[in-house]
Structure formats: C-alpha cells, structure tokens
Amino acid sequence: MEAYVLDWVNLLLRWAHVIVAIAWIGSSFYFVFLDNSLTKPEDPDLKAKGVDGELWAVHGGGFYHPQKYMVAPKSLPSNLHWFYWESYSTWLTGFALFTVLYLYQAGTFLIDKNLFAWSPAGAIAAALGFLVAFWLVYDGICRAFGQKPGGDRIVGIGVTIAVVIASWLACQLFAGRAAFLLVGAMMATAMSANVFFWIIPGQRTVMAQMKAGEPVDPVHGQRAKQRSVHNTYFTLPVLIAMLSNHYGFLYGAKHNWVVLVLVMLAGALIRHSFVVRHKALVAGKRVPWEYAVAGTVLVLALAIWLAPAPVPKGTSVAPPSFAQVQGVIVERCAMCHNEQVVSKGVQLHTAELISRNAQAIYQQAVVLKAMPMNNATQITDAERSLLGRWFEAGAPAQ
Template sequence: MESYILDWANLLLRWLHVITAIAWVGSSFYFVFLDSSLTPPVDEDLKKQGVSGELWAVHGGGFYHPVKFAVSPPKLPDHLHWFFWESYTTWLSGFALLTVSYLWNANIYLVNPANPIMSSNMAIVAALAFLVVFWLLYDGICRIFGQKPNGDAIVGGLVLVLVCIAAYLACHIFPGQAAFLLMGAMIATSMSANVFFWIIPGQRTVVADLKAGKPVDPIHGKRGKQRSVHNTYFTLPVLFAMLSNHYGWLHSHPQNWLVLILMMFAGAAIRQFFVMRHGYKLGRNPHPWKYAAVGVAVLIGTAIWLKPAPQPAPAAANIAPVGQVVMQGEQAAAPAAA
C-alpha cells in the first residue's frame, strides 16, 4: 500500500511541478524578451508619465501595448499583478517530489551501492546541504561583486566555477542520476530564492514607498533585474538536469561530472543567444551568433566524445556452403549403398 500511495504522490506532484514550471519559465522568458524588445516611447504623454520603453504586439487576435516605467509609475494602480506564485509553487512541488522520489528512498537512490561512502541519513543531509550551501555562496558572490564595475562578468565567472565544483562533488558523492537531479534542484532552489529574498521584497519596498509618497530608490529595481537575468540563464541548465533520468548513457558515464558541466554550459550559451537576439533586432547588440555557435559546438563535441566504441564484427563461423554439404553427404552415402 505504501508503494501505491507513493506512486500516486509521485504522479500528482510531477504533474503539478511540470505545469507550474512551464508557467514560471514562460513568464521569465516573456519578461526577458519584453525588456530586450522595448523601444523609447513616441507619444509625448507617455514620456511625461516617465515611460522608459514600450512594445506593440499582436497575439490571439488582439493588439497589446505594454509599457515600462523606469523607476515607478506616477500613480499606483488599484489592481497590480504579482509574479511570484509560479516560482513558489514550482519549488514547493519540486521539493515535495524530491522528497517522495529520492529522500524517502535514500538508501536506493542517494547511496551508491558500489561505493557506499555514507549512510542513508548522511546522504539526505548532504543532499539538502547542496541546496542551502550553493544558495549562500551564490548570494554572497552577488552581494560582494554584483554592484562593482564589470560586476556581471565577475559574478558570471565565479558562479561558473561554483557550479563546476558542485557538479564534481555531487557526481563523486551520489549515484549519477541522483547527482544530475540534485544539481538541477540546487540551481532551481537559488532561482526561487532570488524571487523570495530579493525580487519580491524589492518590489514590495517600491510599492510601500509609492503608497507612502516617499521617493523610490532605483537600487531595488536594479537588484531585482540582476537576479531575474541570472534566473533566465539558469533555466536551460536546470531543465536539462531535471530531465536527467532519461539520459542513462550520460549520468552513468565515468566522467559524468564533466558531461554535466558541458551540457549545462551549452544550455547557458544558447540561452544567451536568445537573450541578446531581441536586442540585435533593434540594433542594440552585435549579432549574438557566436553564443549559439559555442553552445552547438559544445553539444556536438560532447556527442562525439561519448560516441560508443565500434563493436568488433562477430567471427565468421567455419560453415561450408549448403551445396558443398549436400555433395559431401551424397559422397558419404555412396560407399554405404555399395
């Protein structure tokens, strides 16, 4: 009965997790596209209101005209939609699914039977530590270097190193499938923590200041935007890791940690291409083809590296042709008949 209940819990949680993840990723992709596609307003009234960019779009038979205010609108509307439940529900359902699928059966999925370096309880603690420690280190990097000159490049380089170290450790502590999944859960936890600890609190501060008639500090918008951009680069690597149970030939490879790093790097590079592509179409960025080329080259190189070794052809059996066998049989039968 316990197995049956867990199967249903797994099914329903996975269903919920996928649905909410689609909503979260979709809204993230849309707003990154929107920011990259905004053009300076033409209407003088919009300029007077403080609009910094606008976009005209058509979808589903209707025309849309979203605008963005650089810091804050002149008047706060009565109905303001907040984008955070997509993130929270995705993380909560994902953590529940991780608990039901892996933590509940840690002795099967988190402990490597070939090299049991830790007990089930220790494996659970180690898995949870990956989620927490990575967030603390990543958040510390953003706090220290995020606002410095060339801060984005410094943060990007340090986070890449941090992900590489985490991938190496995870693949040497846990079985390959669990290691890949935990890496996805680790980064996804930081994505949702960005929303919970930085993006939403900053927006709440801005709204509170507007209601109180106080001047709005633009730092909240800058920090929120920075973490939002980080989340969009994390998306494709996380999606790859979360689907890792379908990639048996990858997570079971002897150098699975390197495979994981290469695949995540390729995903981030391809995502960079799409982020910059919108700005390129408006003449703001040089053509970002090199990012797509790097991502595709890494994918092709990884596929060639992992190509199975050719199997030797089976040795041909020393069997005489059918006609020769028949003739030999007739010759043997002839003396007997005589």
C-alpha cells in the same frame, strides 16, 4: 501497495511540477524578451507619464501595447498582478517530488555505496546541505561583487566556478542520477530564493516608498533585474539536469561531472544567444548566433564522446544463447524483478517473463542504461552488449 501509491504520488507531483514550471519559465522568458525588446516612446504623453520603454505586439487576433516605467509609475494602479506564485509553486512541488523519490528512498536512489558508503540519514542531510550551501555561496558572490563596476562579469565567473565545484562534489558523493538532479535542484533553489529574498521584497519596498510619498530608490529595481537575469540563465541548465535522470548514458558516464558541466554550459550558451538576439534586433545590429552555434556544437561533441565503441567492420558476433541472457538477468536484474519484489510492475524470474519484457529490458538496460538502478548489481558493458545482441536478433526464447 506502498510502491503503487508512491508511483501515483510521483506521477501527480511530477505533473503539477511541470505545469507550474512551464508557467514560471514562460513568464521569465517573456519578461526578458520584453525588457530587451522595448523601444523609447515617441509619444509625449507616454514620456510625461514616465514610460521608459514600449512594445507593440500582435497575438491571438489582438494587439498588445506593454509599457515599462522608469523605476515606477507616478501612482499605483488599483489592479496590480504579482509574479511570484509561479516560482514558489515550482519549488514547492519540485522539493516534494525530490522528497518522495530521493529522500524517502535514499538507500535506493540517493546512495551509491561504490562511491560513498554512508547512511541514508547522512546522505539526506548532505543533499539538503547542497541546496542551502549553494544559495549562500551564490548570494554571497552577488552581494560582494554585484553592484561594483564590472561586477556582472565577476559574478558570472564566480557562480560558474561554484557550479563546477558543486557538480564535481555531487558526483563524488551521490549516485550519478541523484547527483545530476541535485545540482539542478540547488540551482533551482537559488532561482526561487532570488524571487523570495530579493525580487519581491524589492518590489514591496518600492511600493511602500510610493505610498509614503518618498522618493523611490532605483537600487531595488536594479537588484531585482539583476537576479531576474541570473534566473533566466539558470533555466536551461536546470532543465537539462532535471531531464537527465531518464538517460543513463549521461549520469552513468565515466567522467559524469564533466558531462554535467558541459551540457549545462551548452544550455547557458543557447539561452544567452536568445537574450542577446532580442537586444540586437532592437538596435538593428547583427544577431550573434555564434553562441547558439557553440552550444549546439558542444552538445554534438558530447554525443560523439559518449557514443559506444563501434563494432569493427567484418566482425561477426553470433547472437548469445538464451541461457546466457537468462544468466545475466538472474544475476543482475531478477533480485528486484521477481515473484516477491515486483519493481515497476516487471517480473523477470522465468524464461517466459524475460521474453515478454524483452523490449523493456533492451530499452532500460541497453539503450538508456538506466537499469539496474545506480548499477547496484554492477552489470558490465559486455553484459549490456550481450542483452542488446539478443534483442536485435529477435529475442529468441531458446
């Protein structure tokens, strides 16, 4: 019953997390597009009001005219919308999901004793430490170099190095599936911390200065904009790290930390392509699609690198006997899928049950390589291949 309840909690938290994440990432993408698509106003009235950029758009049968003020408007509007609950809700639901699935079940999902045999308490503490440590390192790099000439490039290089080191370390300490998700979670934590510690406080400071009749210091807006841009570059790497836990061929690869770094780099390149595209269109310049092309080529190169070795032409491999298949299932799978332990509602302790679940066995153990969890039973590639040949031969029961 406990497993059933956890499945429902997992489902509802995951659903809520996806909903609020869509809202946050959608607003982030929109405002980056808006900032890079604004044109200088020609209307004298807009200039007099302090409007620095405007955009005309059409959507849903109506016309929209968003405007951006240089630093701040001359007076505060009575109805002002704040964009922060999208971020906080995403982090809170994500952390709750991480707690339920990985921290609460650390011995199953967080630890791979073949990599590092530590206690659940130690693994939990280290995982939480990753979230805090990356924020401190990232924030320190931004504080030290963010406001200096050429600082954006230095920050970009420094943060990239920090992500690479964290990816390598996570894959040495945690089960591959957990390591990938943990790297995504630490970057997502930095994104939400940017909102909490920099973007919203900066906006509140600007408002306080306006209410006090003091000159508005533009540095608060500049810092908020810088952190907001960082967030938009983190989005696609974070998303692929989060989605990776469904694909064992990624986190189960021999050099999985390299796979993680490269797939996140591909996401960052593709995101950069769209950012610079907006600027190019406004300036009437050529759209630099080469970044998106580079990201796509990188993904294709990864797919080729991780592809299983093809069977030589002319080689005929006879389908395995059911006895061989049952032997693999009993040794590698049945300990979690039997009459007493019914993991995910699947039982594999009889020949009939093995045949009934042939599709699931093929999908999870052969195609996705997601099972056994963290390869706890050390199933070999040869055994996965054996199960694959059995299924492709029609999954005969005898």
